[in-house]
Amino acid sequence: MELFYHPLSRYSQKVLIALYEKQANFYPRITDLRDPLPRKAFQHFYPPAKLPLLKTQDGALIPESSIIIEYLDRHFTNGTQLLPQESQRNLQVRLYDRIIDNDINNPLFQLEKLKRADEKREFEIKQIEKQMLTQFQRLDTHLAQNHWVCGDSFTLADCALIPCLSYSFKHLNLLELDELVRYWQQAQLRGAWMLVLEEVLLAEMEEDTGLRSIP
Ligand SMILES: N[C@@H](CCC(=O)N[C@@H](CS)C(=O)NCC(=O)O)C(=O)O
CATH class of the missing domain: 3.40.30.10 (Glutaredoxin)
Known part of the structure; x- marks a missing residue:
C-alpha cells in the first residue's frame, strides 16, 4: 500500500x-x-x-x-x-466523524485562511471562532459521558478529532472545557498520535528552517 x-x-x-x-x-x-x-x-x-x-x-x-x-x-x-460492528454504535461513530470534519476541521481551514490573509476580516474571524466554540462546548458535554469520542474504545471519530486539537487549543479559548482538556491530555499519550506528531514537528521544523532531512 x-x-x-x-x-x-x-x-x-x-x-x-x-x-x-x-x-x-x-x-x-x-x-x-x-x-x-x-x-x-x-x-x-x-x-x-x-x-x-x-x-x-x-x-x-x-x-x-x-x-x-x-x-x-x-x-x-x-x-x-476503528468502526464498531454493532450497527447503532457504528452509526454513532460515523455521525461524530461527519460532525468533526464538517463543523470543526473544515471551519478550521477557513479560520487559518482568514488569519493568513493580508486584509484582516475580523468580523468573519470572530463569527467562525464563536461557532467553533459552540461545537467544542457540545463536544465537552458529550465527553463527560465518553472516555473517547464514542465510548470506551478508540474509533474513527478519534482519528478525526485529534489532529484538530493542536491548532484549536492554540487559537481558541478552550481551557475552561475540562472534559476536552482531559481528552486532549489523554490523546497526547496515545502511541499512534505520538508517531504522527513526531513527523508533524519535523515537517514544521523543516518549514521554519528551510532544511530538509536526507531521505
Ligand atoms: N474530505 C477530504 C478532504 C481532503 C482535503 O481537503 N485535503 C486537503 C489537504 S488537508 C487538500 O488536499 N487540498 C487541496 C489543495 O491543497 O490544493 C478528506 O476527508 O480526505
Whole structure:
C-alpha cells in the first residue's frame, strides 16, 4: 500500500493515526501540493489532486480520509477496531466523524485562511471562532459521558478529532472545557498520535528552517 499525504495536512494526519492504530505497513509518499512540480505530477496521477490518497496493493486509488479508514478497518484485522460492528454504535461513530470534519476541521481551514490573509476580516474571524466554540462546548458535554469520542474504545471519530486539537487549543479559548482538556491530555499519550506528531514537528521544523532531512 502507498499513502500519498503531507504531514501538515490534518486529513492526512487523520489517516496516519488510523494506519498506526491498525499496525498496517505502507510506503509513505509525501506530496507537497504547494510546490508546483509535485502538484502537477500528482494531478496527472490523480486529477482531483486532494490528499490523502491511498493506493491499495491491487492498485485501486481510494480518496477521502473516512473511506480510507473504513477500507483499512475492513482489510486489516490487527490492531484497533476503528468502526464498531454493532450497527447503532457504528452509526454513532460515523455521525461524530461527519460532525468533526464538517463543523470543526473544515471551519478550521477557513479560520487559518482568514488569519493568513493580508486584509484582516475580523468580523468573519470572530463569527467562525464563536461557532467553533459552540461545537467544542457540545463536544465537552458529550465527553463527560465518553472516555473517547464514542465510548470506551478508540474509533474513527478519534482519528478525526485529534489532529484538530493542536491548532484549536492554540487559537481558541478552550481551557475552561475540562472534559476536552482531559481528552486532549489523554490523546497526547496515545502511541499512534505520538508517531504522527513526531513527523508533524519535523515537517514544521523543516518549514521554519528551510532544511530538509536526507531521505
Ligand atoms: N474530505 C477530504 C478532504 C481532503 C482535503 O481537503 N485535503 C486537503 C489537504 S488537508 C487538500 O488536499 N487540498 C487541496 C489543495 O491543497 O490544493 C478528506 O476527508 O480526505
